[in-house]
Amino acid sequence: MLDRQLIPNPFDSDVVEDPGVAAPIDVPRIHENAFDLCRHAYERVASGMGSWSVLLNGMAGCGKTHLLSRLRRWLNSELATVPNKPAALFVAVRMETGRGMIWRHLRRRFAEELLHPRANDVTQLQAILNRLADRAHGNLGEEFERTIVQDCGEELMQVLEAYHGNKHRRLCRAWLKGDRLSENQLELLNLPQYPMENFEEDWAEDEARKFVGAVTRLAAPSPVVFCFDQIEALGLSQD
Secondary structure: OOOOOOOOOOOOOOOOOOOOOOOOOOOOOOOHHHHHHHHHHHHHHHOOOOOOOOOOOOOOOOOHHHHHHHHHHHHHHHHHHOOOOOOOEEEEEEOOOOHHHHHHHHHHHHHHHHOOEOHHHOEHHHHHHHHHEOOOOOOEOHHHHHHHHHHHOHHHHHHHHHHHOOOOHHHHHHHHHOOOOOHHHHHHOOOOOOOOHHHHHHHHHHHHHHHHHHHHHHOOOOOEEEEEEOHHHHOOOOO
16 A cells, blocks of 8 residues: 655635735636736836726635735736836725725825835835935925925925924824824924814815825825725625
């Protein structure tokens, strides 16, 4: 009788719960067409043809999140070796939030990605600001002001200037994520007080929407890839 060594199935633990985490096993031919669609959509945006979106739908466990993990790996590693392709910001957003807090949820995830240290412990946000800084003095210059003022106004500009100047960075990070600051903390950043409590919810959601739009444009020419995972968690009706 021949001894047979049991070989573990490599797909026993192939469930990917977070597209920001590399898949333990990935077979490129699985969902190849869907991945090509995502890749072509990215290349369309990177070539300056405007924003684009792709909707992937399927039964639970069919590999949607797995596919997003593959896309993230392609953007972070394989794409870096392709000449003339701008680096991308990949923001994975699990839609586990309330209906009236979608923009605030997106703002937090976007800010967390921007503030996550990359190569040489430099955050994505710092790399963006360094590109916009005046080469002679290192201060944020006219290009930064032209880009930011028309989009989100003085508050975002002041926080980014403080962050770039390494001032009150803990408070800057909290503000960028949408955390509520105290009156004294707002004063340190030269920011106005929050509106009346009755209007604060709608105001915060609107400010988050403006924030996402402004920082997305500020990141240019680097495309921003938002991956909304588990959209069904919102439980929205057709209305």
